[in-house]
């Protein structure tokens with residue numbers, strides 16, 4: 001298991017979900033052990049490493065900051081990078097947000113597939129969870145415990161007939177992510193749109209890049225991509241946020257109505273609690289990382 005970067009540079013552009021600005025993005029190969037780094041081309045090439053030390057707590061999107069420069073809504077791209085097992089990458093942007101594209105991670109998967117990948121001369125390192133850790137707040141919670149692969153159990157509950165209660169259990173691998181999560185789009189309620197836009201948020205949101213929920217139905221003409229698209233998107237967000245650990249994780253995560261802010265708090269807890277995990281490579285681990293598990297779509301948590 002070697003670290004990987006992309007084979008060739010790739011480019012895309014699109015509107016930012018919150019900023020409403022058109023953003024151009026370029027992905028470039030990066031050297032071994034350099035991690036994922038955003039570069040704000042419009043601000044004199046300020047570098048913003050994609051790791052927990054640079055996360056600004058926020059509930060609506062994940063924001064990174066360095067030297068006064070920010071980049072927001074990184075989670076869908078980070079989830080795709082994690083799924084494609086890319087360890088080192090330079091992401092150039094000419095604005096403060098990753099393009100929303102269709103609101104899912106699928107366009108980023110396509111972009112990374114087009115870029116190809118190359119192995120590098122360094123063993124891939126993992127964070128292996130050794131002791132359970134948990135965060136809870138106002139009836140929401142997230143916990144991580146030891147496991148030989150990255151698994152996520154997620155439950156969401158919304159007082160709205162279109163979503164209501166949904167649960168999903170997921171084993172992280174490239175194949176599973178592409179089949180089960182990549183196409184699940186972000187979502188929002190039409191009734192919240194004007195209040196968000198008054199705060200300068202969701203300025204670029206539309207049915208082209210989000211599932212828009214009305215009083216009693218989905219307003220997108222094509223409907224949903226999965227019957228449980230909402231909880232699948234929440235798992236996608238969690239995968240993207242956990243990618244900000246900076247290394248792939250071996251552990252089981254259980255999330256109950258959690259979001260970006262709680263994810264960030266657990267990641268900080270993990271980084272600070274250094275006796276609760278260790279770094280391993282596939283060659284030195286007593287339990288080698290499991291990189292592929294059978295796909296169990298929509299498996300209920302109670303199964």
Ligand SMILES: [Zn+2]
Pocket residue numbers: 075076186233237
């Ligand atoms: Zn999202």
